[in-house]
Amino acid sequence: MHLIAFSILSVFTMALFLMTLFSSLAGEFFLFPVLLFLSVLLVFSMQKEFKNELKRLKNSVASNSFPVLLVTVAGALLSYILNVYLGLGAVVAASVVGLVGASLVKKYAVPIYCGSFVGMVSPEVLHDFTHVLLASFIAGVLYILAQEVYKGVGGKLGAIAFSSWVLLSMFSDVELITGSSISFRTGLYIFIYSIAGVLLTHVLSVRLDRNIVASSSAVSLIAGLVFPVVYSDSGSTIAAATMCASFVGMSSKKILRHEFDALLSGAMMGIFFLMSVEHFGGAGGKLGTIAFGSALSLKGLRDFWGIFK
Incomplete structure (x- = not known):
């Protein structure tokens, strides 16, 4: 099952x-070799991880499966309510849920x-509350x-949430959206804050030994509250990129x-964030998937690199 x-x-x-790689051929062609190289590295890493998983995977399921499923669904619903019904926005909503979880139910x-990322789905995506409930249940089972699997890889929680929405869109009337292009100036900010977000989360969680969920949530919450004010026209997008970076920093x-390593991974993430904007738009967990x-x-x-040493 694993x-x-x-x-x-x-x-x-x-x-x-x-999809990001091939779409670069029609747009920023000069980035195609970079994206191709990074995609090859991704495949290489996955196939090595696959070999490791075959050696250690077990078919048992943890005895606390039901509570885990329950809190995943609860996190998704709370995040969704804060995001859509109370209008706090996806980044702030998921950050608040993460901080609450890290503080009250460590x-x-x-x-x-993980559930909070399901609730980050955009209001522009064609869906209803039942879809959120179904997606959160799928995410709980996947979690x-x-x-x-993929232990220690940042962004895994978001990839779980993302997978739940994509699966749901394949077998229901949920319709994801196409994102709009990002200006050069905003792209530059995104690249800078992507690196900063990874570094800051890494320092908080590893160097200062803070709770990993609280570290990512704190970085994301600050970005979600500050950037929309500082950058009135693109602050939400920059905040989303910073949150995405914080997931890489959870590694x-x-x-x-x-x-x-944090600096290098932040640069990689920034490039993929910029180039993937038109694919699977509005899906909860997409940020985490980019980080993953x-x-x-x-x-x-x-x-x-280790092969040639």
């Missing part, structure tokens, strides 16, 4: 990255945070099945060994 979760996360992450902070020490693929690309680069 192998099913591994396959779902891998396939949908790869789909987003390949044991289940991670699945709650349970995927607990032993374990095995992925982000030091600040240089970027962290895996960094791991793939290190593994690939």
Whole structure:
């Protein structure tokens, strides 16, 4: 069963990255070689991870599966209510839920945070509350099945949420949207804050040994509150990119060994964020999927480099 979760996360992450790669041919062609290289690294990392999973995967399911499923759904619904019904926006809503989870129910902070990404779905996406409930249930099941796969890779929680929305859109009337292009000036800000977001979250969670969910949530909440005010025309997009970066920063020490790794992965993430804007728009968890693929690309680069040492 774990192998099913591994396959779902891998396939949908790869789909987003390949669509981004090929769309660059019609737009920013000069970035195509970079995106191609990073996509190759992603595939390399995934196939190595697949071999490792075949050696260690078990078919057992954790005994606390029901509470995990319950809090994942609760996190999604709370985030969605804050995001859509109370109008706080996706970044602030998920950040608040993450902080609440890390503060009040630390044991289940991670699945709650995972659920909050389901609730980040855009109001522009054709859906209703029932779809949110279904997506959160799918995410909860995937979270349970995927607990032993891709351990330590930042963005995995978002990839779980993203996969739930994509699966739902394939078998229901949910319709995702196409994102609009990003200006050069906004793109530059996104690139800078992507690097800063990874570095800051890494320092908080690893160097200062703070709770990993709280670290990402705090960085995201600050971005969600400040950037829309400072950058009135593009603040929400910049805040989303910073939140995405914070997910990369949630990676374990095995992925982000030091600040240089954080800087490099932030640069990778910034490029993919900019180029993937038109694909799977509005899906909850897309930010995490971008972070997930970027962290895996960094791991793939290190593994690939290790072959020639």
